[in-house]
Amino acid sequence: MPEVEPLSSMGGEGRLELRQIGVSFGGVAAVRDVSLVFRPHVITGLVGPNGAGKTTLLNAISGFASVERGTIELDRSELTKLPAAQRAHYGVVRGFQTVRLLEGETAFDNILVGCERASQPNIFAQLFNLPAQRRSWRRDRGAAAEIAERLGISSVAHRPVAELPFATRRLVELARILVVRPKVLLLDEPAAGLNAHGRRQLTETLQAYHAVSPFTMIVIEHDVDLVRRMCSECVALAQGSVIATGDPGHVLDDPEVRRAYFGDQVHHA
Amino acid sequence: MFSSANAIQVTLGGLATGSLYAVILFGIILVFQVSRSINFAYGPTGMLGTFASYALYSEFGLPVWFAVLIGIGVTVLIAALTDLLIIRRLPPQQGFDVVVTLGELLFLTALAQLVFGASAQSYLKLLTDVPVLSRNIFVNGNDVLAVVLGVAVAIGGYFVLNSTSLGVSLRAAAADPSVAQSVGINVRGLRTAAWAVSGVFVAVGAMMFAARLSVNAFYMTPIVINVFIAGMIGGLDRYWPPMLSAFGIALYQSWAMYLFGEAGGVPALFILVIVILAAVPKRLLDERHEARA
Amino acid sequence: MGFGIFIVITALLPFVIGQYYLYVVTQVMIYAIATLGLDVLYGRTGQLSLAHASFFGIGAYVAALSNTFGVPVVLQPVLVLGLAVIVGALVAIPTLRLSGLRLALVTLLFGELFVWLIDHASNLTGGSQGMTVQPLTLGPFDSSEPLDGYALAAIASLLATVMCVQLGKTQYGRRMLAVRDSELASASVGIPIVRTKIAAFILSAILAGAAGWIYAYVVGFVSPTTFDLFGSVNFLVAVILGGSGRVLGAWCGALYIVLVPEVFSSIGYPNLFPIVGGAVMIVVAMTIPRGLVGSLEKLGETLWAVRGRRGRAGG
Ligand SMILES: Nc1ncnc2c1ncn2[C@@H]1O[C@H](COP(=O)(O)OP(=O)(O)OP(=O)(O)O)[C@@H](O)[C@H]1O
Ligand SMILES: [Mg+2]
Numbered sequence: 001m002p003e004v005e006p007l008s009s010m011g012g013e014g015r016l017e018l019r020q021i022g023v024s025f026g027g028v029a030a031v032r033d034v035s036l037v038f039r040p041h042v043i044t045g046l047v048g049p050n051g052a053g054k055t056t057l058l059n060a061i062s063g064f065a066s067v068e069r070g071t072i073e074l075d076r077s078e079l080t081k082l083p084a085a086q087r088a089h090y091g092v093v094r095g096f097q098t099v100r101l102l103e104g105e106t107a108f109d110n111i112l113v114g115c116e117r118a119s120q121p122n123i124f125a126q127l128f129n130l131p132a133q134r135r136s137w138r139r140d141r142g143a144a145a146e147i148a149e150r151l152g153i154s155s156v157a158h159r160p161v162a163e164l165p166f167a168t169r170r171l172v173e174l175a176r177i178l179v180v181r182p183k184v185l186l187l188d189e190p191a192a193g194l195n196a197h198g199r200r201q202l203t204e205t206l207q208a209y210h211a212v213s214p215f216t217m218i219v220i221e222h223d224v225d226l227v228r229r230m231c232s233e234c235v236a237l238a239q240g241s242v243i244a245t246g247d248p249g250h251v252l253d254d255p256e257v258r259r260a261y262f263g264d265q266v267h268h269a
Numbered sequence: 270m271f272s273s274a275n276a277i278q279v280t281l282g283g284l285a286t287g288s289l290y291a292v293i294l295f296g297i298i299l300v301f302q303v304s305r306s307i308n309f310a311y312g313p314t315g316m317l318g319t320f321a322s323y324a325l326y327s328e329f330g331l332p333v334w335f336a337v338l339i340g341i342g343v344t345v346l347i348a349a350l351t352d353l354l355i356i357r358r359l360p361p362q363q364g365f366d367v368v369v370t371l372g373e374l375l376f377l378t379a380l381a382q383l384v385f386g387a388s389a390q391s392y393l394k395l396l397t398d399v400p401v402l403s404r405n406i407f408v409n410g411n412d413v414l415a416v417v418l419g420v421a422v423a424i425g426g427y428f429v430l431n432s433t434s435l436g437v438s439l440r441a442a443a444a445d446p447s448v449a450q451s452v453g454i455n456v457r458g459l460r461t462a463a464w465a466v467s468g469v470f471v472a473v474g475a476m477m478f479a480a481r482l483s484v485n486a487f488y489m490t491p492i493v494i495n496v497f498i499a500g501m502i503g504g505l506d507r508y509w510p511p512m513l514s515a516f517g518i519a520l521y522q523s524w525a526m527y528l529f530g531e532a533g534g535v536p537a538l539f540i541l542v543i544v545i546l547a548a549v550p551k552r553l554l555d556e557r558h559e560a561r562a
Numbered sequence: 563m564g565f566g567i568f569i570v571i572t573a574l575l576p577f578v579i580g581q582y583y584l585y586v587v588t589q590v591m592i593y594a595i596a597t598l599g600l601d602v603l604y605g606r607t608g609q610l611s612l613a614h615a616s617f618f619g620i621g622a623y624v625a626a627l628s629n630t631f632g633v634p635v636v637l638q639p640v641l642v643l644g645l646a647v648i649v650g651a652l653v654a655i656p657t658l659r660l661s662g663l664r665l666a667l668v669t670l671l672f673g674e675l676f677v678w679l680i681d682h683a684s685n686l687t688g689g690s691q692g693m694t695v696q697p698l699t700l701g702p703f704d705s706s707e708p709l710d711g712y713a714l715a716a717i718a719s720l721l722a723t724v725m726c727v728q729l730g731k732t733q734y735g736r737r738m739l740a741v742r743d744s745e746l747a748s749a750s751v752g753i754p755i756v757r758t759k760i761a762a763f764i765l766s767a768i769l770a771g772a773a774g775w776i777y778a779y780v781v782g783f784v785s786p787t788t789f790d791l792f793g794s795v796n797f798l799v800a801v802i803l804g805g806s807g808r809v810l811g812a813w814c815g816a817l818y819i820v821l822v823p824e825v826f827s828s829i830g831y832p833n834l835f836p837i838v839g840g841a842v843m844i845v846v847a848m849t850i851p852r853g854l855v856g857s858l859e860k861l862g863e864t865l866w867a868v869r870g871r872r873g874r875a876g877g
Pocket of ligand 2: 054055056097188
């Protein structure tokens with residue numbers, strides 16, 4: 001089975017460096033002065049209370065929110081000013097907090113859309129079905145079938161996504177991202193809305209995939225156990241600033257993090 | 270030739286047209302702000318009411334005021350039915366409101382052509398034969414009535430939308446239907462009411478225009494296009510920018526037609542839109558976005 | 563296999579049906595090309611254009627005016643193609659900044675401008691009265707001969723159909739669907755949204771222009787009423803009735819816009835067509851938003867699933 005590589009995976013491992021990132025909405029700072037280094041192939045958990053700026057930070061990295069200050073670098077290439085679509089071609093790919101799919105299409109076609117990041121023949125080859133197009137058509141379908149298999153959604157691949165249950169829709173979105181190996185994968189609360197079984201399945205699937213073809217990964221997650229199980233590093237945000245980094249066990253037990261999460265309760269206790 | 274009398278004449282003409290644009294636009298704003306929909310069949314809706322009133326007057330000999338009232342009633346009915354029978358029942362698919370009202374545009378226009386014939390007719394005079402000013406500058410009663418209506422609707426509409434509880438309900442219904450519903454606003458009823466009321470404005474505008482032109486089933490199409498353009502330039506989720514654009518477009522067009530001939534209107538409008546699209550900062554043109562999460 | 567059947571039927575048809583019906587089928591083919599064009603733009607990419615009839619008109623007036631200006635036959639397709647690309651790209655420029663309703667309005671205004679141009683160049687175009695088009699002749703080929711016109715339309719519609727089917731299997735086709743359904747998801751996988759929209763506009767303009775060019779030669783007469791707002795809405799009815807994003811749907815839609823007016827004319831009520839057209843659009847959007855073909859597909863799937871379940875239960 002073909003493993004599709006993005007063009008840009010030629011060089012670099014997926015080292016993501018943020019330097020003094022600031023994002024604000026109408027004068028209100030959502031992310032302030034965040035500097036972080038995400039090491040290649042490491043899964044990092046991003047935690048923090050509601051409104052801490054986690055999604056905003058992810059948006060800034062993936063190009064969906066424009067940063068006011070600071071720089072974003074991937075393996076020495078600067079991404080700061082690039083539009084989202086171009087960052088995807090550098091291998092920075094994200095999932096959405098609310099899953100976004102092509103609602104009218106089947107799961108399989110949704111996965112194929114992810115092949116955008118693999119090299120494709122020019123428009124004439126495409127429209128006139130020249131050999132290059134036939135090759136990439138076979139390759140893309142093979143890759144989509146393979147990832148569907150790995151994520152366990154082959155049996156529903158030909159169903160319209162609008163008919164699928166939520167947990168499966170998450171997996172379809174994930175398959176769309178993974179069909180071409182990402183360099184940096186950004187997930188926003190992937191386990192939200194899943195039951196315990198679904199969560200376990202999702203983490204196992206992700207970990208298994210990551211073990212075979214590693215990439216840098218940042219996961220926003222409220223489920224503390226999931227972060228402990230899946231992540232080898234952890235970053236805690238509160239009110240737009242980093243308040244702790246390091247080993248997940250260490251960060252999640254940090255008094256300041258707990259205070260940020262549970263607010264005044266700590267004082268009352 | 271160019272003279273100050275001509276300049277005043279052209280400006281007054283543009284002002285009267287702009288006033289009627291504003292009257293029609295108010296109905297569009299009302300509907301858009303409550304239901305986020307656009308009625309492409311808006312013009313023909315008013316046109317049918319206008320034709321109905323004329324038929325009642327000329328065929329059945331009803332008095333003018335009564336025929337006009339019934340004509341407005343017909344338009345209100347069509348507008349309300351559009352929401353009740355069509356818009357409400359649409360599958361929740363984006364953009365279908367535009368598609369069905371385009372279908373209705375085709376339907377109503379063809380219907381009017383079938384019933385009232387294809388040739389241009391004249392309509393009730395509605396004060397166009399009453400001179401108000403004349404020597405070098407010709408202004409008739411219809412122009413004066415148009416300006417009075419336009420200014421009254423623009424200012425009155427502002428107060429209704431911004432300073433009454435009705436306006437608050439309307440905006441709540443638009444912003445978040447489910448929240449509005451939960452605080453006891455009858456969102457569906459309010460929407461249909463807005464559609465119905467919009468009929469009054471387009472009927473009045475259509476009748477006032479009909480009095481000035483000789484009309485056929487298509488006469489409202491270019492007029493409503495101009496009004497839509499004003500709405501697009503100003504932004505239908507705001508109030509004064511589109512309203513002032515309505516006056517601006519009418520003035521601009523009457524000057525363009527004065528300087529370049531009757532035929533200059535269409536390309537002048539096209540150029541205006543292109544220039545505005547190129548010049549206006551993107552954030553002013555932004556429509557609703559998908560939430561970025 | 564579908565194409566094989568298509569070719570066989572197309573080749574046999576002239577021996578089976580009379581000249582009048584052959585002419586009607588020719589028109590269906592021409593309208594199918596143009597409808598496929600709007601399907602690419604609206605059905606697949608989700609960009610509502612009310613200027614499609616204008617692109618159809620551009621092709622038609624290239625044919626009509628070529629005789630006046632003495633443009634050689636072989637240059638005309640190049641001219642149509644070039645104009646379609648340029649004007650398609652120009653009309654697409656507002657999509658850089660607009661979408662949805664505002665885009666529809668700008669395209670509508672463009673359509674008005676086109677009709678205005680035809681009306682005001684009346685010494686060339688005959689204005690609103692229209693003009694006759696001299697037949698296209700090249701060697702033994704003469705577009706005013708029903709069989710020749712049929713052959714031209716058949717080849718062109720086959721090409722257009724093959725291309726649109728193929729489009730569904732390509733990266734460009736996937737980009738279009740993605741842009742239609744979610745611009746955020748599109749951007750997140752690296753799809754260039756603006757470029758995709760412009761490509762869709764250009765492709766739809768090419769198909770409409772080619773169809774218009776053949777139309778003018780086959781019908782032998784052009785007038786601006788064919789190319790106005792109502793013409794564009796008619797194409798939209800065809801796309802929606804047949805089923806957005808489906809090649810077969812575009813053919814069904816073309817069948818409808820050609821046959822239904824013929825039927826109404828033959829029973830003496832030509833004016834009924836637009837009324838019915840408007841009503842059809844409303845009813846289809848409300849009851850079968852996937853269109854005829856989409857709904858049949860859905861029905862087929864359901865039946866298939868039921869049969870499969872029964873089969874398993876029985877076995
Ligand atoms: N598009 C926006 N416009 C204005 N303010 C925004 C926007 N997006 C986020 N914010 C604000 O920025 C702050 C951070 O929001 P963000 O969505 O990043 O938080 P989060 O950590 O992801 O929270 P949650 O756990 O609830 O998802 C919040 O105060 C939010 O209100
Ligand atoms: Mg969030």
